[in-house]
Amino acid sequence: MQPVLESTIYKLLRMASILELITGFIYTVGILTIVAFLYENFRSLVGIIKAVLEPYFQPQLPKTLLEKYGKWAVVTGATDGIGKEYARELARQGLNLVLVSRTKEKLIAVTNEIESQYKIKTKWIVADFVKGREIYEHIEKELAGIEVGILVNNVGMMYEHPDNYEEVSEDLLWNLMTVNIGSVLMLTRKLLPRMKAARRGAIVNLGSSSELTPLPYLTAYGASKAFITYFTRALEREVASHNIDVQLVLPGFVVTKMNAYSDRVMDGGLIFPNASSYSRSAVFTLGKTSETNGFWTHSVQYFFMKLAPIRLRMVFSHLLSTRLRSDALEQKARKEKLAT
Ligand SMILES: *[C@@H]1O[C@H](CO)[C@@H](O)[C@H](O)[C@H]1NC(C)=O
DSSP, X not given: OOHHHHHHHHHHHHHHHHHXXXXXXXXXXXXXXXXHHHHHHXXXXXXXHHHHHHHHHXXXXXXXXXXXXXXXXXXXXXXXXXXXXXXXXXXXXXXXXXXXXXXXXXXXXXXXXXXXXSXXXXXXXXXXXXXXXXXXHHHHHHHXXXXXXXXXXXXXXXXXXXXXXXXXXXXXXXXXXXXXXXXXXXXXXXXXXXXXHHTOEEEEEEOOGGGGSOOTTSHHHHHHHHHHHHHHHHHHHHHGGGTEEEEEEXXXXXXXXXXXXXXXXXXXXXXXXXXXXXXXXXXHTTXXXXXXXXXXXXXXXXXHHHHSOHHHHHHHHHHHHHHHHHHXXXXXXXXXXXXX
């Protein structure tokens, strides 16, 4: 053989083996990525399935929320929307309730309504969460002597509708921070020591599936929910060895007053469940999984959103919030026209 030909063959062979190496590398990275993705995304579902099957294999474990966590549940923002329906569902499962909210009349109405439906004890505490730090001592005093098994940090506020940052009032921004973030930090701080001493308990934090993506026109709201995600995940790890469950609930759109700016959401439907369907489904996951979207169609939405890289998600969320903002402004103009 001629030496020139020989060296060409040798070169080709070397290239082929390098190509093989690169292909192998890409395969490995691909498989690892898929495994990590599946683990991350199906953890919640697997957790639920495991918990549903558990009683058949380990019948000695506590089955009901009552046995698992204790007799009383505290729910904040409990007179409307998801908070009210969480309370009702917990009552249906036999838990006594402490409802915490701003308006006394509404608290009385809701406790009467729930007591007439279920044989449980109730108590209510008037607390205006926008007042900030001063209310928590009062809440703590009112809770003295009550064995709190479940804390549902539900209270939260939103913009009136998606809007330019500078159009949102300073009052609303300050209140949003105080309510959405402050309430979760402070109530958890007050009740966690008691749960640790009892060696059981559950803290449920209502975040939002909007935490997946920064939200133009809902900048502060979206960021407050991202805070809830990080806080909850970290605390979950921190206290797990004390037999305390900390659950992150990430709803999509639910038909509640919070979304009243959008007729599209308020019309309801499979991806816009009402608060009672939503809450029943979300409470079902309590004690079964540490992170959930709470409702199956919201999990499907979240799953597909998460498939997209963050930059793409942001393009999408920008389009969506721009659309929601113009819908809201249209709705507002229509109402104003009707009023005059
Ligand atoms: C909520 O939605 C469910 C399912 O669509 C329906 O059965 C139920 O009546 C609704 N509840 C309220 C209070 O509208």
